[in-house]
Amino acid sequence: DGGITQSPKYLFRKEGQNVTLSCEQNLNHDAMYWYRQDPGQGLRLIYYSQIVNDFQKGDIAEGYSVSREKKESFPLTVTSAQKNPTAFYLCASSIEGGYTFGSGTRLTVV
Amino acid sequence: GEDVEQSLFLSVREGDSSVINCTYTDSSSTYLYWYKQEPGAGLQLLTYIFSNMDMKQDQRLTVLLNKKDKHLSLRIADTQTGDSAIYFCAESTALGGGGNKLTFGTGTQLKVEL
Numbered sequence: 001d002g003g004i005t006q007s008p009k010y011l012f013r014k015e016g017q018n019v020t021l022s023c024e025q026n027l028n029h030d031a032m033y034w035y036r037q038d039p040g041q042g043l044r045l046i047y048y049s050q051i052v053n054d055f056q057k058g059d060i061a062e063g064y065s066v067s068r069e070k071k072e073s074f075p076l077t078v079t080s081a082q083k084n085p086t087a088f089y090l091c092a093s094s095i096e097g098g099y100t101f102g103s104g105t106r107l108t109v110v
Numbered sequence: 111g112e113d114v115e116q117s118l119f120l121s122v123r124e125g126d127s128s129v130i131n132c133t134y135t136d137s138s139s140t141y142l143y144w145y146k147q148e149p150g151a152g153l154q155l156l157t158y159i160f161s162n163m164d165m166k167q168d169q170r171l172t173v174l175l176n177k178k179d180k181h182l183s184l185r186i187a188d189t190q191t192g193d194s195a196i197y198f199c200a201e202s203t204a205l206g207g208g209g210n211k212l213t214f215g216t217g218t219q220l221k222v223e224l
Contacts, residue, residue, distance in 0.1 A: 006152075033211065040118060040197065043153075043214040058211070090152055092212075096204075099212060101145075101152040 002027045006102035013026035013078070013085065021076045021105045030095060032074035036060060037088040037104075043089050046089075049074055077092050078107065085109055114215035116199055121221045130218045132199030136182060139201040142175060143212070144184045147196045156184070156197075186220075194222045200221040 004025045013019045023032065031050050035043040045058030049068040063082025068074055074093075078085045086109050091102040113135040122128045134142070140161050145153040159166045159173045159182075166173045172185040185192055196217040204210035 002154075029212075035214075036124055036155065036179075040216055042114075042216040045213075048211060077153075092153075094210070098158075103152040104150070106150070 004093055004100055004102035006089075006105050008105060009103070010101070010109045011105055015109055016080045018077055018079050019107065021063055021078070021089055021091075021107070023074045023076065023102060024072055025074075025093045026072060026073070027093055027095070029093035029100070030071070031093060032068070033092045033094070033099075034058075034064075034066065034074070034076045035090045035092065036051060037090060042107060043090060073108065114199055114201055114213055116187065116197075116215040116218045118216060119221070121223060122189050123223050124189060124191060127190055128184075128193065128220055128222075130184045130197050130199075130220065132182040132184075132188075132215050133180055134182065134199070134201050134213075134215075136201060136203075136213070137180070137182075138203055140203045141201065142182050143172075143198075143200040143202075144171075145198040145200060145214075147198065147217070149195075153198065168174045189220075189222050191216070191222045194220055196220070212218050 007022045033048040033060050034046040038073035044060050046064050047066040065077045089105045116132050143158040144156045147153050170187045174183045196219045199215040200212045202210050202212050
């Protein structure tokens with residue numbers, strides 16, 4: 001079955017460390033997105049990619065980096081420059097006709 | 111920029127109707143969506159409406175759009191305990207594809223009481 005897989009489901013990071021969140025899709029979607037969710041703030045766009053080897057900053061890109069070397073994959077790195085990284089991260093992909101979301105990764109800084 | 115607003119909480123009794131409201135500011139919004147999020151999970155698309163429509167009904171769900179006031183609502187008939195979740199309103203200028211981003215509201219936590 002086609003879908004989006006995010007891993008891991010839970011991730012713990014020590015302060016000062018970089019961590020990478022995985023997002024893989026087998027839907028053959030060109031566009032992919034990363035959102036951050038905080039309680040009472042909805043979902044905010046971090047980065048998005050319209051096509052392989054191209055990506056753009058969203059509304060809250062500072063402290064994050066992405067790559068899009070393959071159509072199927074859009075990993076997100078949370079760097080030590082992100083001052084408040086504890087949040088729920090959602091990956092999505094889209095094609096003309098709609099968006100599909102992964103099940104999310106909960107990142108906690110310890 | 112775009113802004114989408116929702117009230118944070120709604121509590122209803124089982125069997126009653128729930129109405130979740132949303133306002134948006136971007137007059138170029140073409141598609142308006144309702145997503146459901148259960149605890150610790152991703153987002154499930156419930157329904158969407160094209161901006162030239164006033165109403166869309168799908169089983170227990172009714173979406174009303176007042177484009178003049180930029181107001182969107184989701185009515186859930188005969189609300190059940192399984193409807194307890196966070197409901198997000200979202201808008202975009204296209205139905206997916208390209209770099210057409212979804213802009214989300216803050217989400218409304220619906221609690222269904224027995």
